[in-house]
Each structure stands twice: as structure tokens, then as C-alpha cells.
Amino acid sequence: MTTETAIHDSIEEAAGVVGSLWPVHSFVTANPLAGFEDQPFEQAVARASDLLGGRGYPSAEALRAALDSRQIDRDALDAELAAAGYDDDPEALLDRVADATTTDDTAADDATERVDRVLSKWLSAFLDEGSAHWSMPNRGAGFYTAFREVAAHDGEIPNDGVAADLPESPIETIAAVLEPYPEDEWKGIFEAELAALPGWTWFVNRRVEDDGEWQSAHPISLAGYLAARLALLDAHGVDLSPAGDTDPDPADEIAAAFLRAWEATYRDDLVSAVAAESESLADDEASRRPDAQLVFCIDTRSEIIRRHVEATGDYETHGYAGFFGVPIEYEGYDADVSVDACPPIVDPQHRVTETPTDDDRRASRDRWTGLREAATEVVETLEANAATAYGFVESAGSGYGLALAARTLVPQRVRTLAGAAGEQVPGVHEFCEPALDHEHRDGALPSGLTTEERVEYAANAFELMGFEEFGRLVVFTGHASETANNPYGSSLDCGACAGNPGGPNARVLAAICSDDAVTDALRERGFDIPEDTVFLAAEHNTTTDEIELYDGDVPESHAADLERLRADLATAREGAAAERVESMGGDGAAVSETERRAADWAETRPELGLAGNAGFVVGPRELTSDLDLDGRAFLHSYDHSTDPDGDALAAILTGPMVVTQWINTQYYFSTVDNAVYGSGSKITHNPVGNLGVYQGNGGDLMTGLPLQSLTTAADESYHQPLRLSTVVHAPVERTEAVLADNEQLQVLLDNDWLSLTVVDPTRDHRAFEYERDLSWTPAVEPEEPEAEKQRAPAVADD
Numbered sequence: 081m082t083t084e085t086a087i088h089d090s091i092e093e094a095a096g097v098v099g100s101l102w103p104v105h106s107f108v109t110a111n112p113l114a115g116f117e118d119q120p121f122e123q124a125v126a127r128a129s130d131l132l133g134g135r136g137y138p139s140a141e142a143l144r145a146a147l148d149s150r151q152i153d154r155d156a157l158d159a160e161l162a163a164a165g166y167d168d169d170p171e172a173l174l175d176r177v178a179d180a181t182t183t184d185d186t187a188a189d190d191a192t193e194r195v196d197r198v199l200s201k202w203l204s205a206f207l208d209e210g211s212a213h214w215s216m217p218n219r220g221a222g223f224y225t226a227f228r229e230v231a232a233h234d235g236e237i238p239n240d241g242v243a244a245d246l247p248e249s250p251i252e253t254i255a256a257v258l259e260p261y262p263e264d265e266w267k268g269i270f271e272a273e274l275a276a277l278p279g280w281t282w283f284v285n286r287r288v289e290d291d292g293e294w295q296s297a298h299p300i301s302l303a304g305y306l307a308a309r310l311a312l313l314d315a316h317g318v319d320l321s322p323a324g325d326t327d328p329d330p331a332d333e334i335a336a337a338f339l340r341a342w343e344a345t346y347r348d349d350l351v352s353a354v355a356a357e358s359e360s361l362a363d364d365e366a367s368r369r370p371d372a373q374l375v376f377c378i379d380t381r382s383e384i385i386r387r388h389v390e391a392t393g394d395y396e397t398h399g400y401a402g403f404f405g406v407p408i409e410y411e412g413y414d415a416d417v418s419v420d421a422c423p424p425i426v427d428p429q430h431r432v433t434e435t436p437t438d439d440d441r442r443a444s445r446d447r448w449t450g451l452r453e454a455a456t457e458v459v460e461t462l463e464a465n466a467a468t469a470y471g472f473v474e475s476a477g478s479g480y481g482l483a484l485a486a487r488t489l490v491p492q493r494v495r496t497l498a499g500a501a502g503e504q505v506p507g508v509h510e511f512c513e514p515a516l517d518h519e520h521r522d523g524a525l526p527s528g529l530t531t532e533e534r535v536e537y538a539a540n541a542f543e544l545m546g547f548e549e550f551g552r553l554v555v556f557t558g559h560a561s562e563t564a565n566n567p568y569g570s571s572l573d574c575g576a577c578a579g580n581p582g583g584p585n586a587r588v589l590a591a592i593c594s595d596d597a598v599t600d601a602l603r604e605r606g607f608d609i610p611e612d613t614v615f616l617a618a619e620h621n622t623t624t625d626e627i628e629l630y631d632g633d634v635p636e637s638h639a640a641d642l643e644r645l646r647a648d649l650a651t652a653r654e655g656a657a658a659e660r661v662e663s664m665g666g667d668g669a670a671v672s673e674t675e676r677r678a679a680d681w682a683e684t685r686p687e688l689g690l691a692g693n694a695g696f697v698v699g700p701r702e703l704t705s706d707l708d709l710d711g712r713a714f715l716h717s718y719d720h721s722t723d724p725d726g727d728a729l730a731a732i733l734t735g736p737m738v739v740t741q742w743i744n745t746q747y748y749f750s751t752v753d754n755a756v757y758g759s760g761s762k763i764t765h766n767p768v769g770n771l772g773v774y775q776g777n778g779g780d781l782m783t784g785l786p787l788q789s790l791t792t793a794a795d796e797s798y799h800q801p802l803r804l805s806t807v808v809h810a811p812v813e814r815t816e817a818v819l820a821d822n823e824q825l826q827v828l829l830d831n832d833w834l835s836l837t838v839v840d841p842t843r844d845h846r847a848f849e850y851e852r853d854l855s856w857t858p859a860v861e862p863e864e865p866e867a868e869k870q871r872a873p874a875v876a877d878d
Contacts, residue, residue, distance in 0.1 A: 084251050086263055091303055094270035097131055098302070100289065100424075101282035101783055103209060104772045106579040107571040108424050109690075111745035111833075112278075112757050112783055121803075121832040122336060126328055131275040134749070134756035137335035138342075138801050140178035142752075146342050147174075151800065156348070157341035164337045173334050180331035191316035196277060198236045199309055200778050202227055203280050207287070208769035209294055220297065224250045224304035231311075243315035250307030257310040261320060268322030273309050274302070279781030281305065283771060293417065339802075343835070347805040350695050350713070351837050351847050351859055354807050357703045358845040370396040372553035372645050374618070375545070377402030377574060377582060378714045378736055379559060380693045381622045383704075384659055386715070388652035390705060395648070397701060398545045399715040401736045402576035404556055404589040405544070406537045408432045409525055412584065413508045421577045421585055423739050430533075431525040432588055434512040441511035491564070491680035509617075509630045514588045516595075534592045535601040541589065542607055544728045546700060546719025550613045552641050553634075556589045557627060558582025559620040561689075565681035567767045568759070568786060572622065572689045575743055576736070583619035587630060590617040594633070614638050623687045624674040625656040660711070664688060665792045684762045684788040691790055691799040693747060696740050698732055699809030699839070714740045720810040720841065729810055730818045733825060737806055741834050744804040750784035751801040758784040804834040812838045812848050812856060820854060 081089075097115045102108040111117065116124035125136025138146075146152045147170060157170060166173060205216035206223050218226045228246045231237050242256045258266060274281045284305050287295045313320060371394045376382035378399045386397040403421060409428040411418035413436065420428050436442040516534070519527040529537070541547075560581030561572030574582035592598055593615040603609055617630040627649045634642055658670035664685060666673045677686045695713035697704055704715055716732055723729055750758035759765070759782030765773040772781040790799040808815055815838050819825050829836055829850055836850040837859050849859035 083255050087251055087254050087258070087266065088303070090263075090266040091270055091306065094267050094274055095285070095302055097127075097271050098274055098285045099278075099282045099783075100286040101279060101772065101781065102286055102424075102579065103283070103770065104567050104767070105209070105570055105770055106419065107568060108579045109571065109575055109743045109746040109785075110424070111742050112749050113745070114742075117831065117833055118827060119831060122332070124831075126332065129329070130323075131271060132278055132756055135181070135753040136749075137332055137339055138752050139181065140174045140335075142797060142801070143177070143335065143338045143342070144171075144174050145797075146800070147338075151345060152338065152342045153345040153348075156344045157338065160337040160341040160344070161334075164333055166334065166337065170338075174338075177331040177335050177338075180329060189318070191318050192276070192313070194236065195309065195312040195316060195318070196780070197778055198234065198312060200277065200280065200780065202230065202234075202308070203284075203305075204769050204771070206298065206300065207283065207294075207771055209771060211767075211770040222298070222304060223300035224253075224307055227304075227308045237312065238315040241311070241314040241317070243311045246311060250301070250304045253307040253311050254303065257314045257320070265322055269320050270306060272322055273306060273313075273320075276309070277780045279772065279783045282783060283781055342800070343802045343805065346694055346800075346802055347835060347837065348859075350697070350709075350805060351807055351839065353707050354697060354699070354703050354809065355839050355845050355847050357706065358699075358809060358839050358841055361700070361702050362841065362845070368394075369549055370394050370551040371641065372396075372555060373398065373551045374555045374557050375400050375404070375541075376557050376620065377559050377576060378696075378716045378740070379574070379576075379622075380690050380711050380714055381687075382559070382620070383709050383713055383715055384711045385620060385625055385627070385652060385656045387705075387708065388655040388659075389649065391655070392648035392651045393644070395645075396551065398547070398717040399701070400541060400545055400717060401739070402558055402574040402582040403585045404558075404582075405541050406430070406529075406585065406588050406592070408585070408588060410514075410580075410584050410588075413512050419578065419580050421580055423576050423735065424578060425735065425738060428525060430529050431527050432514045432516065432584075433527070434508060434584075435515040436511055437513050438506075438511035441506040444506055491676055491683075509583070509587065510632060514584065514591055516588070516591055529592070531595070531597050531601075534595060534598045535605075537589070538593050538598055538602060539605055539607070540728075540731075542602070543722060544731060545717035546722045547607070548719075548722070550607075550609050552610075552612055552614065552638060553645060554593070554613060554615050555618050555629070555645075556586040556593075556615070557618040557620050558584070558586035559622050561687060562621050562623045562678040563686040564679055564683070566686065566762075567765055567773050568762070568789070571785065571789070572687060575690075575739060581619065583617065583628075583630070586617035586619065590615045590630070612637070621678075622689075623678040624671070625653045625660070627653065660687070663711070663792070663798070665796075684786075685792070688792075688798060689785075689789055690743055691747065693740075693744055694800060694802045694805060696737060696804055696806040697809075698729070698737075698806070703809055718809065720814065723810075723814075726810075726814045726818050729808070729814060730821065733808075733815075733818055734822055737834075738825075738828075741804050741828065744802075745833070746784060747790070747799055748801045748803065751790050751797070751799050754784070754787055754790070758782070758790070759786045762786045762788050803832070806834060806836045808836065808838050809841060810838060811842045812840045816854055816856075819850075826854070 099112050099114045100110055113124050113128050116127060128134055129136060206219055206226055216226055218229055231243060231246060237243055242253055247253050247256060261269065284300055284302060287300060373396045374389060375398045376386055378401055382399065389395050390397055403423060407422040407426045407429045409418045409431045410421040411433045413434040422428055516528045518530045558581065559574055560583060561569060563569045563572065570579040573579050577585055599609050614634055616634055618627050620627045629646060631642055654671055657674045661670045661673045677683045692712045697713050698716045698718045700719050701717055716736055718728060718732060754760060759773055760775045764775055766777060767773050775782060792798045828834060830852040837847055839845060839847045847859040848856040851857055
């Protein structure tokens with residue numbers, strides 16, 4: 081094996097510790113320990129602690145608070161502690177956990193800090209995605225080549241070692257630096273250096289995997305990144321010998337037992353409620369045709385608004401992944417670039433562009449947009465130009481001061497005025513439609529969709545949700561957030577749309593279902609769609625709970641239905657807003673308070689996003705419609721009776737469940753160790769390069785969620801760090817068959833990254849909890865016969 085091959089192989093093996101970090105303008109939540117998911121959770125957090133220094137379990141303080149507030153059931157805790165071999169008093173055990181959590185007072189390595197500072201400087205300059213006025217030279221040649229050219233002129237880089245005369249290729253540089261170290265240490269060296277600046281490393285990994293426009297224009301690789309880092313370390317004389325693994329933290333075993341009891345308490349309550357509803361569901365009579373059906377994203381925030389919508393009238397709601405099952409690359413009318421509007425685990429299959437259909441409204445919009453863009457360009461030019469910046473500030477300072485004062489003192493009033501002005505300008509959805517006509521282009525995504533593809537996407541949606549009846553209005557409702565001055569704003573948008581608003585996706589599926597050829601084909605496939613059913617789109621503003629209906633194509637025959645729905649949505653908004661404002665500790669009129677939070681540029685908690693998420697329920701809406709799940713559960717509609725082959729269930733478990741597990745682990749780790757896995761306080765965020773944020777004026781990119789997304793006050797936690805509890809309403813054999821065909825799902829479950837419980841309506845609505853290796857145990861013991869309580873169900877024997 082050549083040295084070059086050995087280096088490549090070692091980098092590839094070491095890259096297993098590398099996760100992915102999306103740019104902050106399209107922030108996608110992901111498991112920060114995704115590279116460790118092939119290991120049991122306990123081993124993974126221990127290994128990550130060695131490399132990243134992060135804590136893997138809730139603190140003693142958090143566990144004690146959960147115990148005191150009865151979020152941890154005492155009996156469940158006693159059972160978990162006994163299974164782990166502990167019979168001490170829980171309070172004494174928590175004291176041991178607290179005593180073991182000590183701050184590392186080891187002095188930082190000055191040389192390594194200097195390397196981190198220099199490397200971060202050039203990474204931010206190279207990876208900038210459009211915000212810098214002056215670009216790093218020679219970016220088109222790739223990171224290592226560009227770095228090699230500027231290194232000779234950087235006074236912070238010592239003229240010593242390999243850095244004094246950098247070789248032409250990154251592999252040559254790596255080989256030169258590694259020469260004193262035996263080959264069996266290379267992987268350990270690479271792992272340590274990839275983990276040294278995890279934010280930048282993960283972002284580089286994302287760019288490489290995505291291979292999009294920025295990567296094509298300005299290529300970077302892990303090898304090029306490592307070459308630059310190793311050269312800098314060599315220049316400073318840093319010893320690269322990998323450190324040995326640290327001993328396991330004795331407190332982790334105790335904390336893990338408390339965590340399992342905490343999760344079991346939540347899970348048992350959720351499963352018991354779902355099992356009870358499953359029994360009552362079997363006795364219910366067939367429901368009448370609803371006035372309207374609204375399909376929401378499975379997002380936990382939808383659970384709240386769905387309850388309130390259903391309470392206002394004869395409405396039925398469904399849950400479906402917010403990209404609505406159509407994997408598209410979407411280019412909005414005003415957009416500079418297209419975006420992948422689908423989950424990161426799905427590749428776009430179609431390109432959809434917004435196409436104007438009303439020239440008058442388009443012209444009105446263009447005039448307003450042109451004036452705004454021209455003014456913005458002038459201001460940015462004056463601000464960035466060294467010759468005009470100070471004069472501009474002096475002449476415009478008073479105007480800016482008044483604007484800043486208004487935004488600070490009366491943000492809601494400013495929002496209202498801006499909204500009134502905005503109402504005079506047509507919204508894009510008022511004069512544009514998503515272009516669905518199919519056109520194949522060599523070497524690129526096909527534009528639009530064929531009729532056959534449209535039929536398949538519509539049929540898949542209704543099959544997955546178990547649609548058997550259609551109301552006069554069927555509303556596909558995407559969601560988006562509204563915030564001011566928030567670098568992490570996209571983290572509050574639709575995760576299933578890759579951190580983008582979900583309204584465009586809703587419009588695409590509504591347009592598909594409104595196609596007469598599609599509805600005719602669906603009827604032939606057994607979907608009884610009445611002639612008077614009208615499909616339309618909407619977007620739920622998760623900050624204010626307002627739902628905007630895109631109703632331009634709704635016929636006059638449905639005007640009364642639409643007006644009633646609009647009024648009821650306003651009522652539902654008031655109830656949902658009140659519930660959410662209370663959870664954030666707000667006061668006053670709820671709708672006004674949510675609008676203030678949306679407009680206030682100093683508001684660090686415009687909304688709490690998916691904080692609190694802990695459960696994922698897959699089943700008919702009737703299972704949860706009478707339950708208040710407190711905005712903590714993802715809800716995906718599914719009817720096992722319409723899915724005899726389990727194809728729909730497989731699609732849900734391999735798609736939405738995996739994505740919700742990513743979201744859940746992002747919130748979990750950002751909560752248990754925000755310094756390592758989160759992004760600290762928003763107050764000290766410093767946006768960089770349209771990529772992410774620093775804490776302070778440089779260093780590593782922050783990788784997770786800010787503190788304000790997890791707490792309701794500086795010292796008051798809101799998110800409960802629990803691993804995801806999934807509950808599926810289906811025959812256990814069918815669920816097991818899905819797992820047997822999907823090894824990755826088994827890996828996640830067997831390694832305890834999430835739990836899975838099946839409430840089986842074909843077995844007297846009993847609940848069975850997945851253990852490992854496709855085995856199950858009763859989660860809720862049956863009342864009779866007594867002998868059954870002693871035997872775990874042998875699924876294969878039934």
C-alpha cells in the first residue's frame with residue numbers, strides 16, 4: 081500500500097466521527113453524533129466525550145428537578161437503578177453525579193489556540209456564501225491551493241516546518257507532517273484534528289456531501305482541510321501523538337439510569353393514553369363528511385394548532401411530512417437561487433419554478449421590489465465603501481436612530497404599519513403558480529412532473545394518511561416562522577423542507593391534486609373524491625399561529641365554506657397563541673404578544689420551535705384528537721387497515737421517523753451540553769459569512785441550538801432532554817417486517833437512539849415494546865388471562 085493510499089484510507093475511516101452542519105440560512109437539525117449511530121448510545125456518548133469533550137447525559141440539577149416535579153416516576157427509577165446495580169438513595173446518587181461533574185481547569189494549549197484562530201479566519205473567508213464584500217483570492221482553485229498562496233503573507237503563520245514551503249498537493253503536506261508518526265497512529269491523529277474544530281469540520285463535510293453550487297465554484301475537501309491544519313500545527317511544533325481514551329465516567333451509569341426512568345415515565349403515559357384511545361376507536365361509529373380537512377406537517381407545533389382548529393367546527397386534520405411527499409428543488413419568483421425543498425435524506429427529483437400568471441399584479445410587485453432592491457444596494461454600497469461609510473453614517477444617523485428606536489420601543493406597531501404597506505403589494509402566490517409542466521433536460525433535474533408522477537405523489541399522500549373520505553375543502557398547510565434579527569431563523573422553519581418555508585410545497589401538492597387528470601386517475605384507483613372537493617394550500621405562521629389561505633383559485637360555489645373556515649382559523653389562532661404564550665412565560669393578549677415577538681428585533685425567544693419534543697405517534701388522528709399532548713409529539717396520520725402490505729408504514733419509519741430522531745437528538749445534545757453541542761446565548765452571537773455563528777469574534781462555528789431555544793428564562797429549562805419515543809398503531813407483525821427489511825432502523829433501535837412501541841389493534845389493543853434483535857415485550861400488561869402476563873409475545877408464533 082502506498083503512503084497516499086494509506087492516508088486516504090485513514091482519512092476515510094476517521095471521517096466516521098464527522099457529522100454534518102448546514103449553513104445557518106438553511107439550518108437543518110441533525111444528530112451531532114450521527115457518525116456514532118452504529119454504536120450503542122452509552123458507548124457513543126463516551127467516545128464523543130473523549131473527542132469533543134461534551135457531556136452525554138442531563139446534569140444532576142436537571143435530573144433532580146425532573147424527580148422533584150414527578151417527571152420521573154419513583155417506581156420506574158427504582159427499577160432502573162436496581163437493574164444497574166444501585167440500591168442507594170436517589171438523592172445520594174445524584175450527589176455523586178454532581179460531584180463527578182467537574183470543570184476541566186487544564187490550561188489551554190496556546191499554540192493550538194493560535195492554529196485554531198488562523199485556520200478559522202481563512203475558513204470563514206474561503207467558505208463565505210455571499211456576504212463578504214472582499215473575497216479570499218483564488219477561491220476557484222480550491223481551499224488548499226488558496227490557503228497555500230495566502231499563507232506566505234500571513235504574519236500569524238510561523239515560517240517554520242512544512243508551512244515554510246508548502247507542497248503543491250494536500251496529500252504531500254499530510255505525508256510530510258506525519259513522517260515522524262507510525263502509521264497505526266494516523267487514524268487517531270486525523271480523528272483528533274477533525275474533532276478539534278467540529279463546527280468547521282462538519283460544515284466542510286456538508287459542503288462535500290452536498291456537492292452543490294458553492295462546492296463546485298469553491299471546492300474544499302477533508303484532505304485539504306487536514307493538510308492546512310497539520311501544516312499549521314507543525315509550524316508551531318505541536319505534538320500530534322493521539323491521546324488514549326479516558327476512563328469511563330462513573331457518574332454516567334447513574335445518570336443513564338435516571339434518564340431511562342425519565343423516558344419510561346413519559347413513554348408509559350403516552351402509550352397508555354394511545355392504547356386507551358385505540359380501544360374506544362374500535363367502538364366508534366363511522367364519522368360524517370367533514371366540512372374541511374387540513375393536512376399539517378408532523379411538526380410538534382402543529383399538534384397545538386390542530387387541536388384548536390378541530391375545536392372550532394366540523395374539521396378533520398391530518399399529519400404528513402411537511403414537504404408533502406414531493407421531493408423538489410424549488411425556485412421562487414423573487415429568489416436568487418433554487419433550494420432543495422425536501423428532507424436531507426431525500427434527493428430532489430423535480431425542479432419546480434414559480435411562473436407568473438397575472439401580468440398586472442406581477443408589474444406591481446416588480447415595481448415595489450425594484451425600488452426596495454435599489455435602495456438596499458445603495459445603502460450597502462455606502463456602508464461598505466471606506467470613502468463613504470463615515471459620511472453616510474453622519475448624514476443618515478438621525479433617520480437610523482429613529483428607525484431603531486421604533487423597532488425597539490414599539491415593534492408591534494412597526495410590524496402593523498409594514499403589514500399595511502405590504503398589503504398593497506401582491507403576494508407571490510397571488511400572481512404566480514408552480515410550473516408543473518414536464519420538461520426533461522439532459523444533465524439536470526427535469527422541470528415539473530409527468531401526469532403519472534403527479535398521480536403517484538397524490539396517491540402516496542392519501543394512502544399514507546389513510547384518506548377514505550374527502551371534504552368540500554382539502555387544505556395542504558405548510559409552515560414557516562417569522563422572526564426579526566435572528567441568524568437561526570431557518571431552524572424554526574420546516575425541517576422536512578430543509579429549513580425552508582413549507583408554503584411552496586403545499587402549493588405544489590394542491591396544484592397536483594387540482595389537476596383534473598390526476599383526480600380522475602385517483603378515482604380509478606379507488607379514491608372516492610367528490611366533484612365538489614376543492615384542493616388549496618395554506619401556510620401556518622408558527623410564531624403568530626396565523627394561517628394564511630392561498631385561495632385565489634377557489635370557486636364562488638365554495639365562498640361560504642371558505643369564509644367560515646377563515647373565521648374559525650382566526651378563533652383557533654387565539655386559542656393556540658394563548659397556549660404557547662403561556663408556555664413562554666408571556667402575558668397580555670396572546671395574539672398581540674406573538675406579533676410583538678415576531679417583530680421585536682431584540683426578542684431572543686420569538687418562539688420555542690420544537691422544544692419539548694419527545695414523542696412520535698403514527699396512527700389515525702382519532703388516537704390523539706381527544707388528547708392534549710402539550711406540543712411535545714410529532715403526529716403522522718396512518719391507517720393500518722388501508723396498508724395491508726406495510727409499504728406506507730415502511731415509508732413513514734424510514735423517512736419521517738428518522739428525521740424526527742435527528743431533530744430530537746439535536747435538541748437533546750444542545751440541552752445536555754450547550755457549550756459543546758449547542759451555540760450558547762444569542763446575545764453574543766456573531767454571524768459569519770452567511771454560514772453560521774461564532775461566540776465572540778472568531779473560533780469555531782457553533783453547531784447546535786441557542787440557549788434561548790431550549791429555555792424560557794436564563795435559569796429555567798424548558799426542553800426535557802429525552803430520546804424519542806415512537807408509538808405505532810399497527811399489527812406488531814407488520815411493524816417487525818418493516819424493521820427486518822431495513823437494517824438501519826434496527827441499528828438505531830438496537831443501539832437505543834430511540835424507542836419503539838406498537839399498540840396492536842389486532843391484539844386487543846395491547847402495547848408491545850421493541851427490545852432488540854426483532855424481539856418484543858409487553859409494554860402494557862393485559863388484564864387477562866394471567867398466564868399471558870408472564871410471557872413476552874412470540875410474534876413469529878402468532
